[in-house]
Amino acid sequence: MTTGGLSSWQRMQDDLHADCRIFEVRKSRFLRRSDEKEGDFFVLDTSDWVNVLALTGSRELLLVRQFRFGTEEFSLEPPGGVIEKGESPVLAGERELLEETGFTGMKSTLIGSVRPNPAIMSNRCHFLLVEGAEKTSDTSFDPHEELESVLVPLAELRNLAREGKITHSLALNAIFNLLLYLGE
Numbered sequence: 001m002t003t004g005g006l007s008s009w010q011r012m013q014d015d016l017h018a019d020c021r022i023f024e025v026r027k028s029r030f031l032r033r034s035d036e037k038e039g040d041f042f043v044l045d046t047s048d049w050v051n052v053l054a055l056t057g058s059r060e061l062l063l064v065r066q067f068r069f070g071t072e073e074f075s076l077e078p079p080g081g082v083i084e085k086g087e088s089p090v091l092a093g094e095r096e097l098l099e100e101t102g103f104t105g106m107k108s109t110l111i112g113s114v115r116p117n118p119a120i121m122s123n124r125c126h127f128l129l130v131e132g133a134e135k136t137s138d139t140s141f142d143p144h145e146e147l148e149s150v151l152v153p154l155a156e157l158r159n160l161a162r163e164g165k166i167t168h169s170l171a172l173n174a175i176f177n178l179l180l181y182l183g184e
Contacts, residue, residue, distance in 0.1 A: 064100055099140045
């Protein structure tokens, strides 16, 4: 893919603006090479994430319902979370799946990744397909987590999205990647 003659930008300065525990706000000064135009931009620098698409033997997708503080609403979405330093997306996804749902699977495959919001964020969100998922243990929530596991037949996913019952953009992106991967 070509850039169509767009000019690149060079980072001239990068400073920590705020440390917000789960992300840093960085203030960066950039220079556009073509016309020497400069500007300050703020970027949320955070760890990569993983969304887990756990598929049971009966072709049901495991989703979780949880309260989201940004919207102050419940959200239906795949389980997942932060990839810790030095951890692979596969291991992080398997860990998050077990902690949040008590499910494990037989085979794990990375099926894609996206940039959550490249205008202001530096990270990636990876999509992990876990096949043969089944409940094998109790959950182990983080201190501020409380989740409900929900099994959804694959055939119902499009309707849940169409009806606005799944509104988390990364959840929709993960499900879209799953359906593409499965050829559905």
